Amino acid sequence: EAQVTQNPRYLITVTGKKLTVTCSQNMNHEYMSWYRQDPGLGLRQIYYSMNVEVTDKGDVPEGYKVSRKEKRNFPLILESPSPNQTSLYFCASSSPGLAGGGDTQYFGPGTRLTVL
Amino acid sequence: KQEVTQIPAALSVPEGENLVLNCSFTDSAIYNLQWFRQDPGKGLTSLLLIQSSQREQTSGRLNASLDKSSGRSTLYIAASQPGDSATYLCAVKGSYIPTFGRGTSLIVHP
Numbered sequence: 001e002a003q004v005t006q007n008p009r010y011l012i013t014v015t016g017k018k019l020t021v022t023c024s025q026n027m028n029h030e031y032m033s034w035y036r037q038d039p040g041l042g043l044r045q046i047y048y049s050m051n052v053e054v055t056d057k058g059d060v061p062e063g064y065k066v067s068r069k070e071k072r073n074f075p076l077i078l079e080s081p082s083p084n085q086t087s088l089y090f091c092a093s094s095s096p097g098l099a100g101g102g103d104t105q106y107f108g109p110g111t112r113l114t115v116l
Numbered sequence: 117k118q119e120v121t122q123i124p125a126a127l128s129v130p131e132g133e134n135l136v137l138n139c140s141f142t143d144s145a146i147y148n149l150q151w152f153r154q155d156p157g158k159g160l161t162s163l164l165l166i167q168s169s170q171r172e173q174t175s176g177r178l179n180a181s182l183d184k185s186s187g188r189s190t191l192y193i194a195a196s197q198p199g200d201s202a203t204y205l206c207a208v209k210g211s212y213i214p215t216f217g218r219g220t221s222l223i224v225h226p
Contacts, residue, residue: 031212043160043205043216050212058213090159097148097167105150105207105214107160 002027004108006091012114013081021076021111023091031094032074033058033105034066036087043090049074050096081115088112118143120208122217129196129224137191137220139206144184151180151191152205154219160205163191196224 004025013019025032033048035058045058049068063085065077074093078085089111097103119142129135139149148167152160164173164180166189172181179192189206203219 040218042218043207045213048212056212092160104162104165105160106162107152109159110157 006108025093029093
């Protein structure tokens with residue numbers, strides 16, 4: 001089954017304790033992205049990757065890191081989480097599509113993070 | 117900077133009604149526009165993707181149109197059902213960073 005998986009689905013942590021949220025896709029997609037969703041602000045892109053070893057900042061990258069060492073995996077790293085990073089996080093993947101603008105995006109089920 | 121607006125923010129209709137959800141965007145230089153459905157506490161499910169060169173896409177009871185020149189897209193849902201209750205989001209892609217609207221929360225009551 002084609003899917004994007006994220007782990008963990010729920011996480012409660014404390015300020016400053018490093019954490020990693022994993023994301024994996026089985027569709028051989030080149031493009032992968034991380035988003036956060038907050039009430040009243042909607043979905044905002046944190047980082048994206050066009051292929052292995054190619055990553056770039058989205059709209060809200062501060063406080064986050066990513067890496068793309070393998071095509072299928074795109075982990076999100078919070079080196080020193082703070083309460084303002086409490087949010088619902090989504091990973092997504094797609095193929096490049098026409099003119100490289102991106103094809104249908106497939107989203108993971110989400111990770112609800114609470115930073116105390 | 118691209119701005120995406122979805123109207124209405126919330127909608128409640130009786131089962132069987134045909135309805136239209138609206139999405140407007142400020143920059144017409146886009147690659148594509150995608151409509152998603154999001155159920156409470158769940159991820160996003162892609163409904164329809166319209167490339168910039170296309171005018172509309174259809175899937176079952178759903179039809180999405182795109183008018184780039186006016187910066188508008190509509191999602192038409194025919195013969196609505198209670199199972200259609202969800203939040204519907206549109207996302208406009210003009211670069212590698214898509215811009216999402218805030219969504220329309222739809223309730224279809226029996």
